Amino acid sequence: MRPGIALIGLRVCLLAGLWIICTGGPAWTATTERIVVNRFTGVAIEGFDPVAYFVTGTAVQGRAEFEANLWGAVWRFRNEGNRASFLAHPEIYGPQFGGYDPADIARGVTVAGNPRFFAIVAQRLYLFSREANRDAFAANPERFLYEVGKRWPALQEQLSQ
Known part of the structure; x- marks a missing residue:
């Protein structure tokens, strides 16, 4: 193999690794759980307030x-x-499908939703991995x-294993 090609391959691998780290890829989010949480802190939906989506219509960081x-x-x-409202009705205010993207679930895969890409449909909160979804x-x-x-039932079963 020519040294130039090996160097290009090394650069591609390094850039891919940096992309995963910087975009909050698999290293930051647990996707083998029924609820999407930060694997280091246990915080759901990146600390955003799930009730605020309903109250303000925007993604608001919790405290x-x-x-x-x-x-x-x-x-x-x-x-x-907001905390009291959530505890009284978590089935309403919690993100549907544990915070996984329903567009991806419809395709048969579980991808963590990004709390910045959301929709409220029929009084339920949905999070999406991408704006296009x-x-x-x-x-x-x-x-x-x-x-x-x-x-979802089969995917949910896989998540709990």
């Missing part, structure tokens, strides 16, 4: 002083009222949810 532990995850909230889902949520309904 460490307003935490709750539920479903094996640490949830953060903007204030005590969110937009496709928002255009026809019934189609995606039908496919998710067929695939």
Whole structure:
């Protein structure tokens, strides 16, 4: 092998590794759990307040002083009222499918959703790995949810193993 080709291959590998680290790839998020959490801190949805999506319509970072532990995850909230609302109705305020992207689930894979790409449909919170997935889902949520309904039980079973 020529030295120039080996050097190019090394650079490609280094850039790929840096991309995974810098984009919060697999090193930062546990994707073998029923709830997407940071594998080092146990914090769900990157510390964003799940209730704030409903109250403000935006992604709002929660605060460490307003935490709750539920479903094996640490949830953060903007204030005590949001924390209390979540604990009273976690099935409403928690992200559907544990924070996994429903567009990817419909394709048969589990990919952690990014809390910055979200949609609220029929009073439920959905997180998406990419903006394009969110937009496709928002255009026809019934189609995606039908496919998710067929695939989610088996995928969820795999996550719990």
